[in-house]
Amino acid sequence: MSEIHLQIDGKEVVASEGMTILDAAKTVGIAIPTLCHHEKLEPYGGCRICTVEVEVRGWPKLVAGCIYPVEKDLVVRTRSEKVDKIRKVLLEEMLAHAPDAEELQALAKEYGADRDRFEKEPSFCIHCGLCVRYCAEIKKKHAVGFVDRGSNREISFIPEIASKECWDCKECFPLCPTSALQAAYVLAESLIPQPDAEVSSCSCSCSCSGKSGTGE
Amino acid sequence: MTMLSSPEKLECARKDIVSRIDPTKPCISVCAGAGCLASGAAEVIAAFKTELEFHGLTTEVNTKGTGCPGFCERGPIVMIYPEEICYLRVKPEDVAEIVSHTIKEKKLVDRLLYVDPATGEKATRESDIPFYKNQQRNILSENLRIDSKSIDDYLAIGGYSALSKALFQMSPEEVMGEVKKSNLRGRGGGGFPAWRKWEESRNAPDPIKYVIVNADEGDPGAFMDRALIEGNPHSILEGLIIGAYAVGAHEGFIYVRQEYPLAVININLAIRQAGERGLLGKNILGSGFDFTVKVHMGAGAFVCGESSALMTALEGRAGEPRPKYIHTAVKGVWDHPSVLNNVETWANVTQIISKGADWFTQFGTKGSTGTKIFSLVGKITNTGLVEVPMGVTLRDIIEKVGGGIPGGKQFKAVQTGGPSGGCIPEAQLDLPVDFDELTKAGSMMGSGGMIVMDEDTCMVDIARYFLDFLKDESCGKCTPCREGIRQMLKVLTNITTGKGKEGDVELLEELAESTGAALCALGKSAPNPVLSTIRYFREEYEAHIRQKKCPALSCKELIAFHIDPDKCKACGTCFRQCPAEAIDGGKKRIHVIDQEKCTKCGTCFDVCPPRFGAVRKISGEPVPAPIPEEQRAMA
The missing domain is CATH 3.40.30.10 (Glutaredoxin)
Incomplete structure (x- = not known):
């Protein structure tokens, strides 16, 4: 594999083809924050917290470090006033959903993000998609997915699949960066009826189990 | 149905059709x-x-x-x-x-x-x-000459002669060279030179390549592509086959939104007719070149107009943009090189090959050649589709072609480029319509939507409207777009409802900056309606925030309706028509609006006879107290 020379935060870095900026930075001990990145999963580039500044043929632009492939003579800045400012706002936007998530709080400290800047919308989910992608790519079960789009996008377990597959798996729980509660909460609802319980006759699309009073 | 198995047979068929026309x-x-x-x-x-x-x-x-x-x-x-x-x-x-x-x-x-x-x-x-008279209708004029469902009509006006020329008189490189020489830039929004995509795809080693028509026109108020694909589907098909030949693709897709049923019918019909005549399929016109095309109906997501999202949707998955650090021209649909161009771009390809790059470049400016079709809508006398050479000024389009603003109102701004574009004020109206000039002004060419606004339009509310559109149309994959739009919309809603506070404009600017880290161009450009209105109409933002005043008298929460007791003639028109029964009046009694009951629908304002003009809108100042009961009786 051919060697690629580039510069990250002033350091000369020798990377190999196919590496991302994130990979290359790691080899010289430069840490770029990530939330949606996972080594076992396909690159996603959703959370954008790994945003870095690069200069391509003299033009500065913002790219996601976790997906941007290394190029010859690339100049990368993983911390700059602009990058820090963007990370700060992104964190504040995510903290509106998951104010108590430990990972977010640690990053908030680093970037001076105010957890109370935006009105709280505690859905707990920051749409990193780790649960969705893990279930699809590693487990190949597609028991959890995204529904709707834009501001209304949310994760949802597919009851027909989840009731069969999730019971003894739950491998997505520890992946959730905000709190495993979110996944567990939704999952628990969708897991009714339990595999050995009576099959419900309810055909509604929610996860109410068909017995009145068990839903909200 | 005769198969046209050679260029000679095509010309014979054409002669035959023309001879039958008196x-x-x-x-x-x-x-x-x-x-x-x-x-x-x-x-x-x-x-x-x-x-x-x-x-x-x-x-x-x-x-x-x-x-x-x-x-x-x-x-x-x-x-x-x-x-x-x-x-x-x-x-x-x-x-x-x-x-x-x-x-x-x-x-x-x-x-x-x-x-x-x-x-x-x-x-x-x-x-x-x-x-x-003030247009240059190179493409649109053909719409009128043909029955859009008849291939014979298209052949009669010279249809498929460009394809025949490309296949028999030009090498793929020469076709590419002609398009390069024409400097044709993509009509869908970005203005990326078409030949660059083509060349990248052609040079990619993968033998399986695709060419695609982007007919997922989703900007509010835009219908250029609709008119072309409905009106002259063969011209787009012909451009696509020529492009396929240049790139070396043997399969193509037409991604058309299902909300355009007539476009879907007409393009499918055109494909069938072309196939029956040997202009599509195996060994086109006996040239040895094979090409087939499929129509894919979009399910109504604005974001699918974005190239990588469109390609993801073509693959049968949820239409979400992908990072394009490797261009789709190299790795697109199912990871094969894919050239995606807009409907209007493909229609231009047909003309460039038919009439030559030199003919094409006589229209337009150096950087933006040819003509561009705009859909001119909003507060404009002549609503419709206009085709003008690039480089004409916005003023000419609005005044000469569009006939100006109706009702004696004042022009305020023109919004170009759809939800990703911006609002351009009066002072910038002499700007030439050109990809680069519009971008410099903080807007963009976009696909060609042009919404004209008059003095009654609130610019803060316009920004809010576009963000509200984008809130639902963002795919929601990346944080800056999903959350940035959500937060910007909240701030804008606060401002337009009188809850704005000092620092809101700066907050919008900060949120807009972070949206620049979004994954796709749609997200990156989402703050344009906000930034351009702040840039040119900052005083309107400040009036909303500081004086709780909407200068355009448009934001419902910030206006009140008041009947001037000196002007009211007790005609009873508003009294009878008020749907909220908020008007107190009677015969020979001055009418008064009960502000508590008023829903601010504006009916009283609209129906008060102009010769009285007694109802007025108030904003940023207290509503005068209703005149006492005893003074309401008229002499």
């Missing part, structure tokens, strides 16, 4: 585009058929439904050939008169002609109408 035979063409159909064009066509039959003229006079000529404001549009008489806003009840007068006696039906509002002069022919 140029002196009267022909009644009715626009059968979506706009005119909505105003009753189908009934008009039916009425003509019945009327001609009644007069026994069916064999002597042709009738056809054509594509959209663009003057949608005045539809349904009827053209009578060979005299080229243009009748506007034709209704089925006008048809008998047209047949008896114009067809039989060669006399004009005066009341259906265009009247110039400035001079009062009547125009008989289309080319005399200022709306058309």
Whole structure:
């Protein structure tokens, strides 16, 4: 594999083809924050917290470090006033959903993000998609997915699949960066009826189990 | 159906079709585009058929439904050939008169002609109408010459001769060279040079390549692509096959939104007709070149107009953008090199090959060659589709072609580029329409939506409107776009409802900056409506925030309606029409609006006779106290 020379935060870095900026930075001990990145999963580039500044043929632009492939003579800045400012706002936007998530709080400290800047919308989910992608790519079960789009996008377990597959798996729980509660909460609802319980006759699309009073 | 197995056979077939057309035979063409159909064009066509039959003229006079000529404001549009008489806003009840007068006696039906509002002069022919006169309709003019469902009509005007020329007189490299020389830039929004995508794809080692038509036109108010694909589907197909030949692709897709049912029908019909004639499929025109094309219907997501999202959707997955650090021209649909161009771009390819790059570059500016079609909508006298050479000024489009602002109102801004574009104020109206100039002004060419706004439009509310659109149309994958739009919309909603506070404009700017880290161009450009209105109309933001005043008197929460007791003549019109029963009045009693009950629908304002003008809108100041009961009786 051919060697690629580039510069990250002033350091000369020798990377190999196919590496991302994130990979290359790691080899010289430069840490770029990530939330949606996972080594076992396909690159996603959703959370954008790994945003870095690069200069391509003299033009500065913002790219996601976790997906941007290394190029010859690339100049990368993983911390700059602009990058820090963007990370700060992104964190504040995510903290509106998951104010108590430990990972977010640690990053908030680093970037001076105010957890109370935006009105709280505690859905707990920051749409990193780790649960969705893990279930699809590693487990190949597609028991959890995204529904709707834009501001209304949310994760949802597919009851027909989840009731069969999730019971003894739950491998997505520890992946959730905000709190495993979110996944567990939704999952628990969708897991009714339990595999050995009576099959419900309810055909509604929610996860109410068909017995009145068990839903909200 | 004869297969056209060589260029000679194509020319023979063309000659045969043309020989059967008698140029002196009267022909009644009715626009059968979506706009005119909505105003009753189908009934008009039916009425003509019945009327001609009644007069026994069916064999002597042709009738056809054509594509959209663009003057949608005045539809349904009827053209009578060979005299080229243009009748506007034709209704089925006008048809008998047209047949008896114009067809039989060669006399004009005066009341259906265009009247110039400035001079009062009547125009008989289309080319005399200022709306058309000030355009350069290289592409749109063909819409009017053909029945969009007839391949023979397209062949009669020279259709597929560009394809024949490309396949038999040019190498793929020469086709590429001609497109490069024309400097054709993508008409879908970004303005990326078409040849660069083509070249990248052609040079990619993967032998499986695709060419795609992007007909997922989703900008509010835009319908250029719709008119082209409905009106002249073969011209797009021809451009696509030429592109495939240049790139080395043997399969193509047309991604068209399902909300355009007529476009879907017409393009499918065109594909079938072209296949039957040997212009699609194996060994096209006997050249040895194979190409097939499939139509894919989009399910109504704005974001699927973005190239990588469109390709993801083509693969059968949820339409979400992917990072494009490796261009889709190299790794697109199913990871194969894929050239995606907009409908209008493909239509231009046909003309460039047919007439040459030198012909093409005589129109437009150095950086932006050719013509561009805009859909001119909003507060404008002549709503419709306009095609102008690049480089004309916005002022010319709005005033000369568009006929200015109706109702004596003042122009305020023009929004170009759809939800990703920006608002351009009066001071910038002499800006030439050019990819780079519009970007410099903080807007963008976009696909060609042009929304004109007058003094009654609140610029903060316009920004809010576009963000509200984007809130639902963002795919939601990346944080800056999903959350940035959510937060910006909240701030804008606060400002327009009187809850704005100091620092809100700065907060919007900060949120807009972070949106620059979004994954796709749609997200990155999402703050443009906000940034451009702040840039040019900052004082409106400040008035909303500081004085709780909407200068355009448009934001409901910030305005009140008041009846001036000195002007009210107790005519009772507003009293009777107020749907909220919020007006206290009676015979010879000055009317008063109960502010508690008022829903601010504006009915009283609209119905108060102009000679009284007693109802006024108030913003940023207290509503005068209602006059005491005892003083309400009029003398």
